[in-house]
Amino acid sequence: MDLERSDDQELFRETTRKFLESTAPVSTVRQWSEKEAAGYPVDWWRRGAELGWTSLLVGEADGGGSVSGNGLADLALVAEEMGRLVSPGPLLMTNVVAAALSEAGTAEQRAAVLPGLVGGETVATWCLAEPGRPACGGEAVALEAARQGDRFVLSGVKGPVEAAAEAGHLLVTALVDGRPTQFVVPASTPGVTVVPLQGIDLARRIADVHLDGVTLGPEHLLGEVGDAAAQVERQLQVVVALQCAMMAGAVDEMFTRTVEYAFDRYSFGRALASYQALKHRFADMKLWLEAIHATTTGAVRSVGAREERAAELVSVAKSYVGTNATVILQDCVQLHGGIGVTWDHDLHLYLRRVVQERSLFGTPEEHRERIAAGMGL
Amino acid sequence: MAAQSVIGAPAEEVESFRLRARAWLAEHMPRLPEGVDNYHLMRDDEFGVRARELQRTLYDAGFAGICFPREYGGLGLSREHQQAFSRESAAYEMPVLFNVPTLSILAPTILDFGTEEQKRRHIPAILRGEEMWVQFLSEPSGGSDLAGLVTRATRDGDVFVLNGSKIWSSGAFRSDYALCLARTDWHAPKHRGLTMFIVKIHQPGIEVQQIRMVNGWNEFCQEFFDDVAIPAEDVLGQVNDGWTVASRLLIHERDAVGGASRYTSGLGAAGERSGSATGLDHLARATGRTSDPTVRQLVAEDRVHERVAQQLVRRVTTGIASGYFPPPAGAIPRLFAATANERHRDMALEIVGRGAAAWTEGDPVGEVSVEYLFRQGGSLGGGSNEMQRNIISERVLGMPREYAADKDKPFDEVRHNAAPSRVR
Ligand SMILES: Cc1cc2nc3c(=O)[nH]c(=O)nc-3n(C[C@H](O)[C@H](O)[C@H](O)COP(=O)(O)OP(=O)(O)OC[C@H]3O[C@@H](n4cnc5c(N)ncnc54)[C@H](O)[C@@H]3O)c2cc1C
Numbered sequence: 001m002d003l004e005r006s007d008d009q010e011l012f013r014e015t016t017r018k019f020l021e022s023t024a025p026v027s028t029v030r031q032w033s034e035k036e037a038a039g040y041p042v043d044w045w046r047r048g049a050e051l052g053w054t055s056l057l058v059g060e061a062d063g064g065g066s067v068s069g070n071g072l073a074d075l076a077l078v079a080e081e082m083g084r085l086v087s088p089g090p091l092l093m094t095n096v097v098a099a100a101l102s103e104a105g106t107a108e109q110r111a112a113v114l115p116g117l118v119g120g121e122t123v124a125t126w127c128l129a130e131p132g133r134p135a136c137g138g139e140a141v142a143l144e145a146a147r148q149g150d151r152f153v154l155s156g157v158k159g160p161v162e163a164a165a166e167a168g169h170l171l172v173t174a175l176v177d178g179r180p181t182q183f184v185v186p187a188s189t190p191g192v193t194v195v196p197l198q199g200i201d202l203a204r205r206i207a208d209v210h211l212d213g214v215t216l217g218p219e220h221l222l223g224e225v226g227d228a229a230a231q232v233e234r235q236l237q238v239v240v241a242l243q244c245a246m247m248a249g250a251v252d253e254m255f256t257r258t259v260e261y262a263f264d265r266y267s268f269g270r271a272l273a274s275y276q277a278l279k280h281r282f283a284d285m286k287l288w289l290e291a292i293h294a295t296t297t298g299a300v301r302s303v304g305a306r307e308e309r310a311a312e313l314v315s316v317a318k319s320y321v322g323t324n325a326t327v328i329l330q331d332c333v334q335l336h337g338g339i340g341v342t343w344d345h346d347l348h349l350y351l352r353r354v355v356q357e358r359s360l361f362g363t364p365e366e367h368r369e370r371i372a373a374g375m376g377l
Numbered sequence: 378m379a380a381q382s383v384i385g386a387p388a389e390e391v392e393s394f395r396l397r398a399r400a401w402l403a404e405h406m407p408r409l410p411e412g413v414d415n416y417h418l419m420r421d422d423e424f425g426v427r428a429r430e431l432q433r434t435l436y437d438a439g440f441a442g443i444c445f446p447r448e449y450g451g452l453g454l455s456r457e458h459q460q461a462f463s464r465e466s467a468a469y470e471m472p473v474l475f476n477v478p479t480l481s482i483l484a485p486t487i488l489d490f491g492t493e494e495q496k497r498r499h500i501p502a503i504l505r506g507e508e509m510w511v512q513f514l515s516e517p518s519g520g521s522d523l524a525g526l527v528t529r530a531t532r533d534g535d536v537f538v539l540n541g542s543k544i545w546s547s548g549a550f551r552s553d554y555a556l557c558l559a560r561t562d563w564h565a566p567k568h569r570g571l572t573m574f575i576v577k578i579h580q581p582g583i584e585v586q587q588i589r590m591v592n593g594w595n596e597f598c599q600e601f602f603d604d605v606a607i608p609a610e611d612v613l614g615q616v617n618d619g620w621t622v623a624s625r626l627l628i629h630e631r632d633a634v635g636g637a638s639r640y641t642s643g644l645g646a647a648g649e650r651s652g653s654a655t656g657l658d659h660l661a662r663a664t665g666r667t668s669d670p671t672v673r674q675l676v677a678e679d680r681v682h683e684r685v686a687q688q689l690v691r692r693v694t695t696g697i698a699s700g701y702f703p704p705p706a707g708a709i710p711r712l713f714a715a716t717a718n719e720r721h722r723d724m725a726l727e728i729v730g731r732g733a734a735a736w737t738e739g740d741p742v743g744e745v746s747v748e749y750l751f752r753q754g755g756s757l758g759g760g761s762n763e764m765q766r767n768i769i770s771e772r773v774l775g776m777p778r779e780y781a782a783d784k785d786k787p788f789d790e791v792r793h794n795a796a797p798s799r800v801r
Contacts, residue, residue, distance in 0.1 A: 003692060003695050003696050003699065003701055004695055259774055262776070263776075271777065273770075273774075273776040273777060274776065274777040276767070276779060279766065279767070279770035279771070279774075279776050280763070280766040280767075280770065282769075282770050282774055282776065283712070283765070283766035283767075283768075283769035283770045283773075283774070284712075284766065286709065286769050286770075286773060286774060287709055287712050287713055287716075287769065290689060290692060290693065290709050291685050291688075291689050291713060293692060294685060294688035294689040294691065294692035294693075295684065295685045295688050295689075297688065297692065298684070298688040298691075312680075312684075313684065316680070316681045316684045316685065319677065319678070319681045320681050320682075320685050365674065367677075368673070368674050368677035368678060368681070369670075369673060369674070369677065370677075371677035371680055371681065372673035372674070372676050372677040375658055375676065375677070375680065376658075377658060377661060377662075377667045377668075377673055377676060
């Protein structure tokens with residue numbers, strides 16, 4: 001968490017934390033994951049939206065607004081709290097689509113979609129990834145939208161896509177004449193089929209989106225034809241910065257609980273926390289954890305402020321957080337002993353969350369490749 | 378944002394300071410030769426002559442001691458001013474030899490504990506490049522257990538008489554003064570019988586011997602003290618309260634080594650590697666391996682560590698200032714820097730491949746393998762990684778302290794390593 005946050009931000013964070021703790025403790029998240037289609041009750045999401053979860057990246061003209069002037073920094077606080085309790089809900093996906101629409105949408109598009117997203121009645125998702133392709137970098141997208149008069153026809157598969165089944169709107173990134181172009185597609189459009197996948201994260205749903213002759217008009221274009229490269233980069237930065245915040249929250253929570261466990265658990269008449277071999281491992285984990293927070297904060301601030309170096313800093317964060325979050329969590333498992341590999345212990349829920357975020361929108365390896373390219377190699 | 382200077386007058390804006398520094402540097406400081414950084418030049422400046430001249434040049438132009446108080450010859454400006462100056466100075470020769478330990482460790486400790494007289498005598502002289510300082514802490518009998526040292530200082534009227542030996546003191550042969558921790562009471566428990574002294578290095582009774590290191594340098598020194606008379610006014614802090622002074626010194630040291638010090642000037646102090654002659658991007662180019670996917674991963678990983686190190690310093694310094702972290706959390710960036718350095722050395726070796734075995738003299742690629750031999754240097758100097766891990770677990774996470782057999786015992790009843798012996 002950003003140690004330089006303002007009082008208003010702290011109040012906002014505290015409100016979200018209290019709401020999450022009272023409505024969706026981890027035991028509830030487990031129950032919802034089994035009985036709720038989307039992993040959460042629709043009304044719960046709507047109440048979250050009332051707290052501001054879906055309006056921070058939306059312009060004031062469209063009913064949005066930030067707490068601190070840096071809406072992404074505010075939203076990262078929510079993402080971190082949600083990581084802390086492995087909360088369900090399409091926080092990242094809905095917000096990135098809302099931000100894109102708010103920035104590049106026509107008046108009609110904004111009026112048609114944003115009120116529902118901001119109010120929490122509908123959710124949206126971003127279809128960027130394609131099977132078998134890296135999710136960041138120049139080769140991420142191969143889906144061609146064929147021109148047909150002034151219309152476009154999309155056929156192909158996008159995925160994995162989080163929250164596709166529950167989304168009312170899909171933001172689809174494709175190519176027109178080989179150049180990046182984005183479309184806002186109602187999920188009910190003929191030819192759109194959502195094919196559920198087995199997701200690692202129990203609390204969230206993930207799917208492939210099959211597009212079979214989906215025909216769209218110019219009113220579905222977000223921005224100009226062939227002109228979406230900068231917008232796609234911006235969306236990627238926003239999502240990745242939030243992924244890091246969510247992972248930071250998840251790891252922080254489990255690390256804290258593992259430290260407590262080390263004080264409470266006795267072996268050979270001493271607390272685990274008294275053994276130097278283990279203390280040194282905790283020291284390393286603490287080091288990595290604080291570095292995770294530091295680099296997440298750096299990325300969030302920079303992306304939020306639209307700095308030029310945000311492109312690098314966001315990849316620095318994803319590389320560092322994605323690599324070390326799993327290292328810490330697996331060490332937490334080890335230090336718990338046998339209970340750490342049971343279904344009943346919460347550890348695996350956190351590991352699942354981190355594995356999902358690590359893997360989508362560019363793995364740490366893919367982000368390192370991006371950094372190397374950015375260094376002119 | 379306008380910083381407040383120590384004496385209360387509004388200080389120069391960072392931006393205007395930066396521009397003034399830029400113009401002055403361009404006109405007055407020598408440019409670094411292509412592909413050479415200040416740390417390379419430092420090796421050829423065996424006695425620090427060049428560094429002293431450059432430090433003097435900075436001082437005369439009003440660019441020395443940017444974060445030092447004005448009453449002792451500094452500028453009384455903020456960390457942001459210092460950072461701006463460091464960035465601007467990247468392409469120029471800088472007296473980086475003064476950074477650690479003189480400016481970042483010893484001068485701040487003197488500011489913290491010195492009498493008015495001590496501060497006026499030494500701080501301006503340091504900023505003028507006239508005094509280079511070292512630390513006399515570690516001894517042949519042990520470094521981690523610093524409070525268990527056995528060099529003795531016995532009071533005799535107006536002086537203390539020093540006997541014993543210090544070791545691993547970096548650069549003592551070229552330096553002028555040291556802060557030396559010695560035992561003044563053998564009946565007190567170990568932390569309560571120590572005193573910190575200001576010691577002039579080159580004087581009768583002190584023999585300084587250089588020690589050859591794995592990379593061929595002779596930075597390390599051992600000193601032998603034979604009835605050295607130290608005036609009582611050269612005690613820093615209180616007699617038998619040297620541990621308080623040493624503890625503060627160690628915090629400054631941690632900040633210096635971890636990159637959190639605001640008293641260093643010039644780049645390269647903390648983790649700024651890429652772009653320099655031994656940066657991995659440079660090595661990838663020099664070895665023609667820029668399109669090798671593995672090498673690209675390594676170069677990027679090093680860049681990640683470089684950036685995260687800076688972000689971590691900011692987080693921990695802010696957190697300590699606000700009370701979110703206890704002061705010992707300075708061990709966190711310190712340990713980060715050391716472990717990232719270990720990884721850096723490993724990756725450099727991996728990139729140069731077979732080139733690590735043999736090279737043409739003077740080729741930076743070859744130097745990588747020699748530096749690899751010194752991989753653990755950064756994980757020992759300034760308190761070993763193990764000590765940092767003890768600090769983080771015990772004093773940041775609050776885990777139980779290690780059992781200490783010497784706790785609360787009079788020091789003369791404690792078992793310790795043999796008295797000084799010569800290392801050759
Ligand atoms: C490059 C460099 C520069 C230096 N510069 C200076 C200088 O200018 N002035 C100065 O005074 N000293 C200096 N030193 C010395 C440095 O501070 C010591 O080397 C260091 O404190 C370790 O002490 P030692 O060498 O006696 O090893 P020891 O204390 O004998 O330790 C040996 C090993 O045991 C580990 N260890 C010891 N105790 C424990 C414990 N309780 N728990 C777990 N592990 C433990 C240590 O971490 C280390 O790995 C420098 C050292 C280096 C490498």
